[in-house]
Amino acid sequence: MAVSKSHQTDAPPDKKPSSVTQDTLQWIVLKIVIPLVIVLTLWQLIAGLTRINLLDVLNALLRLTFEGDSEGVYLSQHIIASVNRVTLGFLIAGVTGIPLGIIIGRYRSVYSILGPVVEAMRPIPPIAWIPLSLLMFPGNIIGAQAFIIWVGAFFPILINTTTGVKRTEPVHIDVAKTLGAGERDILGKIVVPSASPEIFAGLRIGFGIGWMCLVAAEMLRGHDGLGYLIWTYWGVGRTAEVIIGMLLIGLIGFLITFAFLYVERYLLRWRQTVSV
Numbered sequence: 001m002a003v004s005k006s007h008q009t010d011a012p013p014d015k016k017p018s019s020v021t022q023d024t025l026q027w028i029v030l031k032i033v034i035p036l037v038i039v040l041t042l043w044q045l046i047a048g049l050t051r052i053n054l055l056d057v058l059n060a061l062l063r064l065t066f067e068g069d070s071e072g073v074y075l076s077q078h079i080i081a082s083v084n085r086v087t088l089g090f091l092i093a094g095v096t097g098i099p100l101g102i103i104i105g106r107y108r109s110v111y112s113i114l115g116p117v118v119e120a121m122r123p124i125p126p127i128a129w130i131p132l133s134l135l136m137f138p139g140n141i142i143g144a145q146a147f148i149i150w151v152g153a154f155f156p157i158l159i160n161t162t163t164g165v166k167r168t169e170p171v172h173i174d175v176a177k178t179l180g181a182g183e184r185d186i187l188g189k190i191v192v193p194s195a196s197p198e199i200f201a202g203l204r205i206g207f208g209i210g211w212m213c214l215v216a217a218e219m220l221r222g223h224d225g226l227g228y229l230i231w232t233y234w235g236v237g238r239t240a241e242v243i244i245g246m247l248l249i250g251l252i253g254f255l256i257t258f259a260f261l262y263v264e265r266y267l268l269r270w271r272q273t274v275s276v
Contacts, residue, residue, distance in 0.1 A: 052239050060240035069232075069241075073224050079248065081224040082214055085142075089149025089217075090210050094203060097154050101161025101202075106191060111162075118158065126152040126209075127216040134220070141222055148217040153210035160202025164195025196268060204260040211253045 064075040104111050104118070129151050130144075137143035168191050176186050192199075218227025226245045233241035 052243070056240045057243055060238070061244050064229075064241065064244065069229070071223060075244075075248075078224050078226050078229050078245075079252070082218070082226045082249075083252070085145050085217065085225065086149055086207070086210050086214055088142075089146040089213075090153050090207050092146065093150045093153035093157055093206055093210065096150075097157030097202070097206070098161050098199060101158045101199075102165055102187065102192065102195075104158075105162040105165025105195070106187065118155070122155045122159070124151075126213045130216065130220065141220055144220055145217040145222070148220075149210045149213050152213035153206035156206040156209055157199075157202040160198045160205065161195060164198025164202075165191055167198070168194040197264075200260075200264040200268065204257060204264065207260065208253060208257060211249070211256065214249065 061075075064078075066074075068074045068077075100114075104114055126148050129148060133144040133147045137147065172190050172194070173186055176190055181189070214225070215227035215230055218225040219231050222228050226249050230242050230245035230249075233239075233245070
């Protein structure tokens with residue numbers, strides 16, 4: 001028996017292979033080819049200004065990797081030391097910045113008191129805190145370094161958390177109060193979930209700025225870390241090792257940012273479901 005056209009279901013057309021190939025090529029060009037061309041162009045400019053070639057950098061990379069520096073510290077040890085320092089400062093910034101941001105954003109009286117203080121301290125660059133960090137942590141180089149990184153990461157986390165909390169829809173809070181929800185339920189089930197995108201953005205930005213503060217933090221007394229590597233070899237005129245440290249800081253920072261974006265999309269996937 002023939003089936004009428006009115007009862008036929010139109011299945012969505014499959015994506016053409018040519019379209020898939022075109023999308024793949026476009027992704028490769030945008031994500032790999034263009035960034036690689038930019039990096040190579042910048043490399044040529046730097047090489048022309050510093051009179052250093054790729055072979056010198058590769059030799060220095062192999063030497064630091066397999067033989068270590070003049071003090072016997074291997075490149076992997078420098079990387080691990082830097083990541084540990086930034087992670088410590090970042091964790092302290094998150095533990096202090098998120099709760100304080102929630103309190104400032106939620107309660108107007110607290111915002112009126114602490115808001116001006118935060119705005120006055122926020123423009124001070126982290127490197128300006130180095131003398132004070134040495135006074136605050138005498139003989140404790142790890143504490144002084146963690147403090148510098150904390151300063152860089154703390155304010156983005158605090159500001160973004162405060163902004164996210166203040167953007168919570170008042171009608172949602174009013175409905176929750178009408179249904180008998182207490183302040184703890186309002187914070188845990190409405191305010192924090194609503195502010196979660198801004199909180200994650202603050203964490204991502206805070207880690208990036210904390211990573212940028214690494215060189216300043218490791219300028220303090222120490223014997224390892226990528227910032228220490230850059231500072232030490234710059235003092236003796238070893239440009240190849242300086243470039244290696246800079247490239248590694250950029251590469252690791254990029255990978256960390258990418259990881260943050262992936263985790264953020266995974267943990268906040270429920271928001272896409274709700275919006276649909």
